[in-house]
Amino acid sequence: MFSARKHFGDGHNTMATCALSSDAEDEINDPGAAPYGNFINYYTFNPPENRLSLIPATLLQDLGFSDGHDGATLVLDVGCNSGELSVALYEHLVQEPERRKVRLLGFDLDETLIQRAQQSNPLRDSITFIPLDITKDSSQLQDYLHQHSCPHFHLCLCLAVTMWVHLNHGDSGLLQLLSRLASVSQHLLLEAQPWKCYRSAARRLRKLGRSDFDHFKTLKIRGDMADHAREHLETRCGMELIQSFGSTAWDRKLLLFRRR
Numbered sequence: 094m095f096s097a098r099k100h101f102g103d104g105h106n107t108m109a110t111c112a113l114s115s116d117a118e119d120e121i122n123d124p125g126a127a128p129y130g131n132f133i134n135y136y137t138f139n140p141p142e143n144r145l146s147l148i149p150a151t152l153l154q155d156l157g158f159s160d161g162h163d164g165a166t167l168v169l170d171v172g173c174n175s176g177e178l179s180v181a182l183y184e185h186l187v188q189e190p191e192r193r194k195v196r197l198l199g200f201d202l203d204e205t206l207i208q209r210a211q212q213s214n215p216l217r218d219s220i221t222f223i224p225l226d227i228t229k230d231s232s233q234l235q236d237y238l239h240q241h242s243c244p245h246f247h248l249c250l251c252l253a254v255t256m257w258v259h260l261n262h263g264d265s266g267l268l269q270l271l272s273r274l275a276s277v278s279q280h281l282l283l284e285a286q287p288w289k290c291y292r293s294a295a296r297r298l299r300k301l302g303r304s305d306f307d308h309f310k311t312l313k314i315r316g317d318m319a320d321h322a323r324e325h326l327e328t329r330c331g332m333e334l335i336q337s338f339g340s341t342a343w344d345r346k347l348l349l350f351r352r353r
């Protein structure tokens with residue numbers, strides 16, 4: 094038996110994680126099997142509560158999406174893993190009778206995780222999960238918006254995904270991700286992994302003999318990742334930072350942007 098913490102975190106390198114990690118454990122837990130951050134038991138070591146406790150339950154009302162708002166309110170969850178946070182966030186943000194009007198679309202590139210999300214989805218009328226790699230194609234997102242006669246998602250969640258896109262697709266992949274999300278969203282709630290997580294994730298994968306992350310050393314976008322994301326969103330994507338909900342226990346900022 095190994096504990097949730099031992100079962101390898103999201104590239105995060107806290108003292109506690111370091112104390113529990115050894116090469117043997119890394120091998121047993123095979124982080125090489127999750128090169129996109131597609132951990133099979135992510136929520137045992139990063140439970141939804143870690144983020145929920147920072148996000149006000151009134152967020153959708155605060156943004157003006159409640160009574161009087163015409164049509165459905167659309168929420169997008171990027172890289173939703175097995176859907177536990179998506180469902181918990183939905184339940185946190187949306188109470189009856191609003192659940193009729195708020196739709197959440199969660200997607201992830203890992204089809205097995207999406208199957209699990211679909212099977213355990215308790216709110217099938219309101220929440221939908223689909224397999225999708227955001228770096229390849231976003232036409233399914235456009236189709237979904239079209240289906241709901243909406244030009245954009247009212248709120249897009251992109252939590253703990255940027256590092257994996259950045260490590261796998263380089264600087265241009267990261268900027269393209271942010272631009273793409275900005276183009277389909279009215280508001281964007283972003284949790285970008287800090288740089289120290291990159292070093293830890295790349296080191297673990299290297300230890301397992303995976304060399305495909307070596308270009309990590311050549312990334313030009315490094316340092317304060319939340320600030321780099323803010324800069325791109327504000328100068329290139331017509332968005333502005335309107336609120337910071339503080340930092341998670343893993344020292345990650347939760348930043349809310351709005352289309353200007």
Ligand SMILES: C[S@@+](CC[C@H](N)C(=O)[O-])C[C@H]1O[C@@H](n2cnc3c(N)ncnc32)[C@H](O)[C@@H]1O
Nearest residue numbers: 129130131172174178201202226227228252253
């Ligand atoms: C560390 S998990 C975070 C899960 C969830 N967003 C959260 O914060 O609880 C990162 C997720 O992003 C997904 N992911 C990585 N790259 C992706 C891509 N290009 N398109 C869609 N999903 C992606 C992974 O499969 C993984 O499930």
